Amino acid sequence: MMIEDPERLKAMRAAFAARDRSKDGDFVVAVRSTRIYCRPSCPARRPRAENIAFYSDSVSAEAAGFRPCKRCRPDEAARDVQAVLVGIAALRDAGQALTLAELSSLTGYSSGHFQRVFKRATGLSPAAYGRALRAERAQEVLSDGKRVSDAIYDAGFAVPSRFYEAMEGRLGMVPSAWLNGGAGSRIFWSVVDTSLGAMLVAATDKGVCRLAFDEGVDDLARRFPNADLVEGGKTFSSLLERVVASVERPGTEMDIPLDVRGTAFQEQVWEALKAIPAGETRTYAQIAAAVGSPKAVRAAGSANGANPVAVLVPCHRVIRSDGSLGGYAYGNEIKQELLRREQNK
Secondary structure (H helix, E strand, O other), X not given: OEOOOHHHHHHHHHHHHOOOHHHEOOEEEEEOOOOEEEOOOOOOOOOOHHHEEEEOOHHHHHHOOOXXXXXXXXXXXXXXXXXXXXXXXXXXXXXOOOOHHHHHHHHOOOHHHHHHXXXXXXXXXXXXXXXXXXXXXXXXXXXXXXXXXXXHHHOOOOOHHHHHXXXXXHHOOOHHHHHOOOOOOEEEEEEEEEOOEEEEEEEOOOOEEEEEEOOOHHHHHHHOOOOEEEEOOHHHHHHHHHHHHHHXXXXXXXXXXXXXXXXXXXXXXHHHHHOOOOOOOEEHHHHHHXXXXXXXXXXXXXXXXXXXXXXXXXXXXXXXXXXXXXXXXXXXXXXXXXXXXXXXX
């Protein structure tokens, strides 16, 4: 299918001009004067803008009469996507860690090539993706009320030390505390007035764990029913000032630490959101493609909506394919204002 949506075309032109390798497999660029089509990252000299068209995939481009570029081999991009999907399926089905050699053998790729293709598509190495999946399983086991020792082996961790390392990084608290609703964990919080309305900010000693508009400590208590909730504090005040500044001037780099958790897929989506430059937008379909799951548009939307730290993970930068704002947890007026401030900064 030839792409005609103005917003998508704008993003594709920018990616093609920048030779953005992360967009390989998302679309192809057809050159009318030569009748060939390329990957976005093709190293060849760029043609005139009036001579190019954008297609969703190589099949569409070839159906329109274009042939693949011999330099960047865009017809192999679809194979790369399929290889990544095979790898992800294997990691999900495995009850234990899989080696890079085992994964690459399933795709016919060399280990090094599969590693590069997988990381480009997902943002993670196969090993890191597998650890994230096992941590996700462990989180589910803990949420079901099972013992930590059960979670270690049910999630596929070979030794307890690997389990604690993975879970502490994801949850911001030890697994037993997560099992008991945050018991033993201290969370500092404050509700402050901003130009966008009242805003709740909460943080552990690792970073911000909640940023939301029109919420209070009661809402926070429902998320962490057994945590020690402490209002304000000197240590928290400095972080709070930086968070407020980032909301009043969205898109300004503040290097604010985060302590958020989600499924492996959700965390991939949140990383993709943070990669969107200030002042720009992406569609839900583009976010799904960016995390290597182009058909999971609805799931990408759900992960976007599950973002626990508004603005800091900029879910407001995601719009519908028709260019409309779509939804926003705190109302489209706030979403529109955040986008306006970023575009005019």
